[in-house]
Amino acid sequence: MAVSRRAFIGGAAAGALALPAWLVACSDEERSSGSSETSAPAYDGSPGPADTFRHGVASGDPTPESVILWTRLTTGDLDVAEADVRVEVAEDPSFERIVTTSDHAASASHDWTVNTEVAGLQPGTTYYYRFQALDRTSTVGRTRTAPDGGVEHLRLAVVSCSNYAYGNFHAYRHLARRADIDAVVHLGDYIYEYADSGDEQESYGQFRTLEPRGECLVLDDYRQRYAQYRTEPGLKELHRQMPMIHLWDDHEFVNDPAAGGAENHQPTDGDYDERIAAALQANSEWMPTRLDGDVIYRTLDFGDLARLAIVDRQHRFLWPGEPGEDAPDAPVLDGEQRRWLDERVSSNEARWFVLGTGSTFGAIGPDQAAGGWGAEHREPVFTAAEDAGVENLVVLTGDIHKAQAFDLVRTPGVYDPATGDGTIGVELSSGSITSPGGVDLDIGPQFLYSQGLARTYLVLDLTPEAAQADWFGFEDSLKLEDAEPSEEWLAGFVTSAGANHLTQADEPKPTVPGPELAPEMS
Numbered sequence: 001m002a003v004s005r006r007a008f009i010g011g012a013a014a015g016a017l018a019l020p021a022w023l024v025a026c027s028d029e030e031r032s033s034g035s036s037e038t039s040a041p042a043y044d045g046s047p048g049p050a051d052t053f054r055h056g057v058a059s060g061d062p063t064p065e066s067v068i069l070w071t072r073l074t075t076g077d078l079d080v081a082e083a084d085v086r087v088e089v090a091e092d093p094s095f096e097r098i099v100t101t102s103d104h105a106a107s108a109s110h111d112w113t114v115n116t117e118v119a120g121l122q123p124g125t126t127y128y129y130r131f132q133a134l135d136r137t138s139t140v141g142r143t144r145t146a147p148d149g150g151v152e153h154l155r156l157a158v159v160s161c162s163n164y165a166y167g168n169f170h171a172y173r174h175l176a177r178r179a180d181i182d183a184v185v186h187l188g189d190y191i192y193e194y195a196d197s198g199d200e201q202e203s204y205g206q207f208r209t210l211e212p213r214g215e216c217l218v219l220d221d222y223r224q225r226y227a228q229y230r231t232e233p234g235l236k237e238l239h240r241q242m243p244m245i246h247l248w249d250d251h252e253f254v255n256d257p258a259a260g261g262a263e264n265h266q267p268t269d270g271d272y273d274e275r276i277a278a279a280l281q282a283n284s285e286w287m288p289t290r291l292d293g294d295v296i297y298r299t300l301d302f303g304d305l306a307r308l309a310i311v312d313r314q315h316r317f318l319w320p321g322e323p324g325e326d327a328p329d330a331p332v333l334d335g336e337q338r339r340w341l342d343e344r345v346s347s348n349e350a351r352w353f354v355l356g357t358g359s360t361f362g363a364i365g366p367d368q369a370a371g372g373w374g375a376e377h378r379e380p381v382f383t384a385a386e387d388a389g390v391e392n393l394v395v396l397t398g399d400i401h402k403a404q405a406f407d408l409v410r411t412p413g414v415y416d417p418a419t420g421d422g423t424i425g426v427e428l429s430s431g432s433i434t435s436p437g438g439v440d441l442d443i444g445p446q447f448l449y450s451q452g453l454a455r456t457y458l459v460l461d462l463t464p465e466a467a468q469a470d471w472f473g474f475e476d477s478l479k480l481e482d483a484e485p486s487e488e489w490l491a492g493f494v495t496s497a498g499a500n501h502l503t504q505a506d507e508p509k510p511t512v513p514g515p516e517l518a519p520e521m522s
């Protein structure tokens with residue numbers, strides 16, 4: 001199945017995203033109903049190693065009728081060129097009610113990963129899944145499709161900036177225990193390409209040794225780095241318990257890409273384009289994401305309650321299209337993405353239009369027009385939203401390593417922080433999982449919250465009436481503890497529908513019982 005970018009984008013509009021050919025080519029879907037009696041794929045060799053599924057299982061990009069499911073085989077000493085892999089999807093964690101099975105092939109050409117769309121599912125439904133291969137069975141994963149139609153409630157988690165070297169992913173582990181999260185949105189810097197700084201143990205940032213020790217430059221480097229991350233207990237458990245919607249930022253490739261190169265790409269690092277291609281391939285193998293070639297920007301719809309559009313600010317530097325697109329002062333979004341976003345905004349019918357981006361979008365200082373994307377690049381988004389009658393704009397951001405909440409000011413001269421006059425939306429930044437943050441000293445009246453000294457994740461609770469953002473986390477230094485530190489609610493901010501103006505919440509939205517978590521890993 002060859003899928004052009006345009007066809008992919010059109011498919012996205014209909015909510016039925018297309019997949020790269022290698023994701024689906026090996027699928028031979030079967031269906032069974034109401035039975036746990038399925039046979040493992042035919043295999044007459046020696047069993048795979050006990051840790052055949054050592055990198056766990058994962059799911060992502062839920063639509064109302066499908067999700068992406070992922071795993072990877074570790075073949076150990078086995079001399080096999082290819083392995084058959086079966087995935088079973090059930091309504092219950094005991095697999096008494098299997099709804100679909102499908103068979104796939106794994107091989108070294110895709111680093112032994114399986115990354116497949118399972119379709120024909122029910123909207124707003126939790127499913128459990130497991131893989132079988134080489135006479136071994138994986139741990140049980142849990143995922144959830146997107147709701148459809150009239151939706152009264154949605155709860156998304158938002159995370160970013162998870163540097164393995166900088167400390168344990170305790171925040172991921174806390175989040176993985178929440179059964180009431182529909183999906184986790186990762187806004188980039190899922191991995192960092194940096195080199196290990198060696199045995200000198202820098203004062204900050206060298207808590208865990210990286211694999212590979214050097215900077216990621218070629219395909220095998222990036223594959224090793226993803227593999228290391230996927231053995232991290234907190235991240236492994238997060239992937240196992242809920243679907244992820246991932247957007248890359250710069251560190252999935254290289255720090256601060258710029259025209260034809262990057263801050264962290266030196267002449268001795270080899271060919272730049274080959275490096276970017278290697279990083280892209282490893283990402284496509286290891287992440288449960290619906291990519292179309294180099295296109296990651298996409299929309300995910302949650303019935304009439306929310307449309308999530310995530311945009312890729314790195315695209316114009318990594319793969320410039322039109323002349324001058326990679327110039328430093330060019331618009332944040334390349335031309336094709338710009339047109340795509342306008343269409344996504346204008347066709348929105350959901351109560352909340354949620355824009356996800358890797359970097360700060362709104363004004364970040366006392367000058368309510370400056371900073372972030374820059375006023376000249378924000379304005380077209382505001383205009384599109386206004387023209388489309390978008391009544392509620394929520395921007396989710398990562399990158400800055402601080403939990404932040406602020407109003408998006410359209411008309412600085414009119415803006416009143418007490419009433420919200422002059423705003424057009426709100427912005428919420430997740431903070432980081434481990435990357436170090438700092439303190440803001442020079443903030444404007446639109447800023448309601450800025451916390452860079454804790455490691456945090458954000459929970460966004462959406463109803464037709466209101467959106468509330470709650471940050472949970474712990475003191476920065478505690479990420480270095482082997483024992484998991486307890487977390488606390490750090491702050492919450494809420495905007496009513498139609499207000500586009502944040503006010504502080506007195507308490508977090510309570511956790512509620514959700515569908516049963518996947519059972520403990522055996």
Ligand SMILES: [Fe+2]
Nearest residue numbers: 161189399435
């Ligand atoms: Fe980061």
